[in-house]
Amino acid sequence: MPGTDVTPPNAEPKTRRCHCVIAHPQDENEWARAQAALDNALATNDAQGVLLACMQLMQPCPTRDEQAAR
Template identity: 55%
Template sequence: MPGAEAAQPSAADISKPPCTCVIAHVQNGEERAHVQAGLDHALKNNDAHAVLVACLQLMQPCPARDELVAR
């Protein structure tokens, strides 16, 4: 399918493990904007399930995205 080629991952993407959580979390600013737009749309249309999923994607900590900090 033309135009569906996968982009080559950057060096920063290769060094981080992929997200393996049940709910896929946002990994960059573009994904965050897309999920935020979906959340805004779900709130506008009173779609409780979509609101729940978008909130989980935006707020739950992800071991692939968030670095663990030793305390």
Template identity: 60%
Template sequence: MSGAEAEQPSAAEEAAKRPCACVIAHVQNDEERARAQAALDNALKTNDAHAVFIACLQLMQPCPARDEVTR
């Protein structure tokens, strides 16, 4: 039964199946990372401390949907 083997899903496909359910939504792809980085850059230019805090949380915090737990 060599033709009946199922392919294992890639890490990106697995992450897409598990959307972020955190209070602060983390970036899930490169497009979202670019938007969050642009928001952080803008917040730093305008001295918006709250927006800096939120953008940093979006960019840096580990996310169970995105980051695989290692044991």
């Protein structure tokens, strides 16, 4: 599809990504989406959605912490 940026599967990513079972947000946009998902789950009484969003936002991420230490 024109206008989409597709990265080949064997290409090296531009930044190191989270490899945790529950992917943690790595930048402000991802953080905002996870926060919006938490807000939506709370508004709709989605207990599993709340759990997943909290796991994304609250757990320490070795990749994110390593980038901050640089």
